[in-house]
Amino acid sequence: MLNLIRSESLAGLAQAVCDSIVDEPIYVLACVGVPLDAPGKPVQWLASAGRANGYQQELALSWSADVPEGRGPTGNAIRDGRPHVMRDALTDPGYAPWRDRCSQYDIRSSVTVPCRKGECVVGVLLIYSDIPGAFGLDELELFQRLSDEIGFAIALDEERSRMRGAETARQEAEENLSAAVQLGPGVLYRARVTAAGLQVLHVFGDTARITGGEDCKVCGPATLDSMLSSPSMLTALRALNGEAVQTIEAPVPLCGATRWLRNAVRVTAHDPGGIEVTGYLSEVTEEKRDQLHRQHVATLLTLGEMATGMAHELNQPLTSISFAAQNAEFLLGRQPTDVASAVVKLRKIISEANRASRLVEHMRVFARNERGALVRASWRTALNAASEILSAKLRGC
Numbered sequence: 001m002l003n004l005i006r007s008e009s010l011a012g013l014a015q016a017v018c019d020s021i022v023d024e025p026i027y028v029l030a031c032v033g034v035p036l037d038a039p040g041k042p043v044q045w046l047a048s049a050g051r052a053n054g055y056q057q058e059l060a061l062s063w064s065a066d067v068p069e070g071r072g073p074t075g076n077a078i079r080d081g082r083p084h085v086m087r088d089a090l091t092d093p094g095y096a097p098w099r100d101r102c103s104q105y106d107i108r109s110s111v112t113v114p115c116r117k118g119e120c121v122v123g124v125l126l127i128y129s130d131i132p133g134a135f136g137l138d139e140l141e142l143f144q145r146l147s148d149e150i151g152f153a154i155a156l157d158e159e160r161s162r163m164r165g166a167e168t169a170r171q172e173a174e175e176n177l178s179a180a181v182q183l184g185p186g187v188l189y190r191a192r193v194t195a196a197g198l199q200v201l202h203v204f205g206d207t208a209r210i211t212g213g214e215d216c217k218v219c220g221p222a223t224l225d226s227m228l229s230s231p232s233m234l235t236a237l238r239a240l241n242g243e244a245v246q247t248i249e250a251p252v253p254l255c256g257a258t259r260w261l262r263n264a265v266r267v268t269a270h271d272p273g274g275i276e277v278t279g280y281l282s283e284v285t286e287e288k289r290d291q292l293h294r295q296h297v298a299t300l301l302t303l304g305e306m307a308t309g310m311a312h313e314l315n316q317p318l319t320s321i322s323f324a325a326q327n328a329e330f331l332l333g334r335q336p337t338d339v340a341s342a343v344v345k346l347r348k349i350i351s352e353a354n355r356a357s358r359l360v361e362h363m364r365v366f367a368r369n370e371r372g373a374l375v376r377a378s379w380r381t382a383l384n385a386a387s388e389i390l391s392a393k394l395r396g397c
Helices: 002-006 010-021 053-057 073-080 093-104 137-183 224-228 231-238 285-332 339-367 379-389 391-395
Strands: 027-035 043-049 084-086 109-117 120-129 187-194 197-204 246-254 257-271 274-283
Touching: 010 027, 010 043, 010 137, 027 053, 043 053, 043 073, 053 093, 073 084, 073 109, 073 120, 109 137, 120 137, 187 224, 187 231, 197 224, 197 231, 224 231, 224 274, 231 246, 231 257, 257 285, 285 339
Parallel strands: none
Antiparallel strands: 027 043, 027 120, 084 109, 109 120, 187 197, 187 274, 246 257, 257 274
16 A cells, blocks of 8 residues: 555545456445535545446435435444445345435445544545445455555545645745835844854845945945844843843944844744844834934923023022122232131132033033943932032022
């Protein structure tokens, strides 16, 4: 039965089985059918052979117990999973519906053997003879072995069909995904991240859309591996945890320039050696520039709103400086000179000048349109600076 495994066509294999059976003269018809899970539960014939072939061609059987066509040997064998022997069509009461047709094709006895896939009946083998009582224990044993092989072939064909369907679905999904990625601004990728580095396993899309199609004369074309392996991006990838989609935005040096890349990524597999990730990488440099520009514009608007209050804040230390300088001049001009009092006024001048300088510096920092390196900041320092800027409003002035 090696031909069963090698056959590419279940119908062709079933036909070969039927042809080999009717080579024996006592067998006038051999058929192979499969039960369909459809309304009426019909039996579909895969193949038939023999000089009584017209009998099968006119036969519309079922495996439903609700109709007469399903209460014969074929329907019973499919339902109960046991062979059924009809010893003489002229006397067997269960064969009454088909007796006249049996006489027409010189059929006197038959055996119906279920074909199994494990515990399930997936097919049926029917053999007819023109001799009454042609099927004994030896014939049953032979045809049972044959039906087991047919059942294996049917199961194998179903598995092949399932695999072909899965492969077709995979190819369609891949084509649809590739088409969708081609319409987008970035690339879809699958990669493995380990302590040693990063390896890109698969890429959908063109990385030139991220680099702008530019090839550095020194570095050559930028690759997805090099982008994802930049220190900032690789550090963020190694820190991924869980299976939720996470967004990483990081500056990546490309051919002497810095580009901002956005990586929407999730972990799809992990093991002691590392993780596998699937992500969508796109360039967002212009978006980041626009974002920074909007932030700067908002800062300038806020600065304009603060200008009136700041003018009042600066006016106070400047007025104090003016009065203290006049008093110091007066004290130094007296006879005898009041040096101690003059020093107090001079210290007042220094203190108020420092205060005015700090206010100006706070405003310069607030209005500055630049991004420095992130450092730890003291909340106390920030609170004191804000209090100093807003001191007039806090005092209700």
